[in-house]
Amino acid sequence: MTEPFLSARNVHVYFQLPGGGRLHAVRGIDLDLFRGETVAIVGESGAGKSAFAKAILHLHQLPFTPNRTKIEGSVSLNAPFSADLVRAGDDVIRDARARAVGMIFQDALSALNPVHRIGNQIEEALRQVEPGIDRESAMNQVYNIVRAIGLPDPERAIRAFPHQLSGGQCQRVMIAIAAVRFPVALIADEPTTALDVTVQAQILMLLKSIQDVRGMGMLFISHDLGVVAEIADRVAVMYAGEIVEIGTSAKVFSAPEHAYTRALLASRPGMGSRRRPTDPAAIGSTKKTGGKAKSAPVLTTDKVSFGYRSRLFGRGSHRFVLQDVSLDIEPGEVHGLVGESGSGKSTFGRLALGFLKPDSGSIKTCGTTPYAVRGVHRRDLRRNVQVVYQDSATALNPRMSLGHSAAEGLVINGMALEDAREEVHRLFDRVRLPTALMNRYPHEVSGGQRQRVCIARAIATKPKLLIADEPVTALDVSVQAQILDLFGELQAELGLAMLLISHDLGVVRELSCKVSVMHNGRIVETGSTADVFDHPRTAYSQKLISSIPGQNSPLDKVAVRTTMAGKG
Template sequence: MTTDPVCPLVDVRELSLGIGTTGRLVVDRVSFQVHPGEIVAVVGESGSGKTIAARALLGLTHPAIRRRNGSVQIDGRDLDSLSPRELRAMRGARVGMVFQEPMTSLNPSMTIGRQLEEALALHSGLGGTERRTAILSMLARVGLDNPERVLHAWPHEFSGGMRQRIMLAAVMLPRPSLLVADEPTTALDAMVQRDVLELMVSLTAEHGTAVLMISHDLAMVARYSHRVIVMCRGEIVEQGPTQQILRAPAHAYTRTLLGAMPRRRLVPAVDQAAAPLVEVRGLVVDFGARVGLFRRGMAKRALHGIDLAIRPREVVAVVGGSGSGKTTLGRVIARLLKPSAGQLLFDGQPVDEARGAVWNDYRRNCQMVFQDPYSSLDPRMTVGQGIGEALYGCGLDRAAVRNRVLEMLEEVGLEAAYANRYPHELSGGQRQRVAIARAVVRRPRLVIADEPVSALDTTVRAQILDLFAELQSRHGFACLFISHDLAVVEQLANRVIVMDQGQIVEQGPRDRIFDHPAAPYTRRLLQAIPALEPTPTGGVRLRWRHEALHDHAVRQARA
């Protein structure tokens, strides 16, 4: 790393941003620097101002957000001194940005080749042949097979990890001096997260590019950043070398942030001799591959003969990479997908072709919490109506339904007044509390939770996990918990199932899976993401799981 304390690449001084000219401040007197070749992480809860402060470096803040005070300099030039044309020329050429969701930042109406060439045509003097050569070289560099085919493909044809690699290629082609990465791996599974971040670090190191990384994943921050900036309510409360801040945080907010990291806890014992509540036998799911408007090609097998049993009060976690089949398994058990073969039993009774009382009993006792509560809650219904809808057909009159809804809101930590609000009036954490309340209000015996905390920041995630564990203990429902966040699984699960390419490669008690994994795939999964363990000073230290097998990553982390 090369740093010159005299000439920073980015110099932000006393920056204050507010809503309009008289509204509240969203960024208050923020000052920081980024030097060439340096990786600086910005952490904090949702609403802390970290994304707005980073977007200010590119002049990409919302029109309603006005600068009240301070300055932003890049390469010694104040942004206020740049004309709109000069500002557009700076974006991409000198400063590039990788957004959180690549599907929304890639143009769905343009092929990958056209989008990549557009960046080079705007920000380089290369001719058509030279641009094509550079694009093919970069696509190969980011690990995409058959770059020629990729040029003619569309964004929807790639997985989330592949799309993020394409975004990195697009941003790095003009060789910017600064890369702003806004939550670049939030929705990706463990191994894809590692691959994308390793690629980002490698590409920026080759070109001497500085990185400003916005993240709520403190393990990734500890692994990849040189310095960290901690923001709270629009202010910087602490900044300094990453290892120093994480090992011995000086500010109470930083200690709260680190204390909210998921950690292994004791979980209630489950009677393994009890009869299974839910059981699947030989479960197979095939998806037809579309090759035309009316024709289908060869079917793709998503699940290969899955056998699984969930006992009463047991939390069974399903982990694996994207495309491993874990969400498909959850949706089949919830009867949102019909299996191609196999059998589903509830309390020993087959559910597949069930009708009447057996089917109604299963629907009442199997509920699901989805990854994105905003898309699963009806925007036209108030919170009270949405939760109360789950009680239809249970024999309660209107007053009893209202009382049960208010009781459920209290259980999930929301006041009775929230019953009259609509989903768009709530924060992400509040919407997830409502989604959990809706799933639990009918006192089901099985809850399927599909990535219920992946989009939440550290402290809100901790609150939701504590709430979920409390409700599970109080009401005694079993749970199929689907997640790519291994730290969350380690905190909650009784038993862990590891899936890869539609098959179960390993399963067993949580402690055995995490401490003594048997399958090579499980070991690779656990090694992909570092863990943070507490220090006596109230901080954390970086620790790789099974460190003896991860010498290469440890050496890189210390470099």
């Protein structure tokens, strides 16, 4: 076999802790990256995936992060020049970042400069390759690059600022900036996590096409096993800072050897469904009508439309986000709402909460018009309808302990502080959090633990409807599985209805009993989860479901096999 572009041997990474001592984050990693090869690193949060990748280019050091680190071992760069990156000086590292190894981060919007136009940022990267290029030639190349990465209206995109592009478009720009310098390798750290499945598929296709044309190696870090199955040649599984298993994608996914790998594969949601929501027909409030029990929907909308108004230079414009949306959710029903970014899913959730007023149509949440309620009726609505957001870090008050955050709704609704404290003990037990965490603050716990606190706070008031907007997207598969199990148990125990908004179709398939597909502000299909996923009727639903990464791969076969073994 030819010599690898990049070769890591016995790499250790230590973080200095503020109070003294150090954390051993990466423990003796050996890894090679060859021309044209994609090596994926998978594992749960805290396994050391990003710590290892950032150590290659010294991205743990100032000014990138305030944490000082110590790196031991060797990372040999064999092309386009020879160097040991662990012991290299600043000039060599800058040269490696500019000419040898490109880096793509998860949050493209925060990685791009918010005050510079897209064209200028691509031009800056281009000038590192061709310092003497004249302005006209540089802008011609920038135009060709923007057109090649598939941005609509390249002339407008070049003049745009990052906030004026979508997440998927910003990620394309990041890929262009990383690849324009003709590196021998790309490090892609969770490059598609926040994107919906169709944009995700486009980004993966773009990465592979650039890799094929340039012959680059790619180190791909992800907690999405479906994406890894789609793109990786080899897979390295990390746990507690070590690689516990490495092999070809087919081998690792079809015949995992390590117990941790098997547990990780069994945690993947969607294709081998483990959680079955309780039948809503057996749950919920009923009204006696003519001797028959009739359910009262907790959410009902009839031909709801909504648009955002803007005024620029005296001219008003109105852009519709939702059009003629009709949807009912019965007591105890978990209703999934899926679609691409910008389809109107989150806007619909805000309408159901009463944060927005529809332009036309009617909406009833728990029997009331949510945007019109006032006084005590509004407090009743807030008690009956709760929400869990994607970003638990911003959903919790950083100056408030976790226990106080969970008790906040109880105190607002009149419960005595001592009684609320006792109830929070029960809530922490219910969401499987140690009560010792009640006195900690959000930054002192993991993302999965913060999300459990958000769930505890949401169910504290015993709501009738829970609106979950991308509640597990940012979590790794093992924590994701725990949160989904928790949602399933709470739905069965409490009989609460859920509106599950997500672009992760595996999560929706696993937790929902009914699904609505939204496209360009309209619901194009509604039906049972099995019908929509197995027999989609509309062309858009078929396109959306066919974009799920990892289908028909060894990953799905082992997921189903592991699940069946667990049941036996």
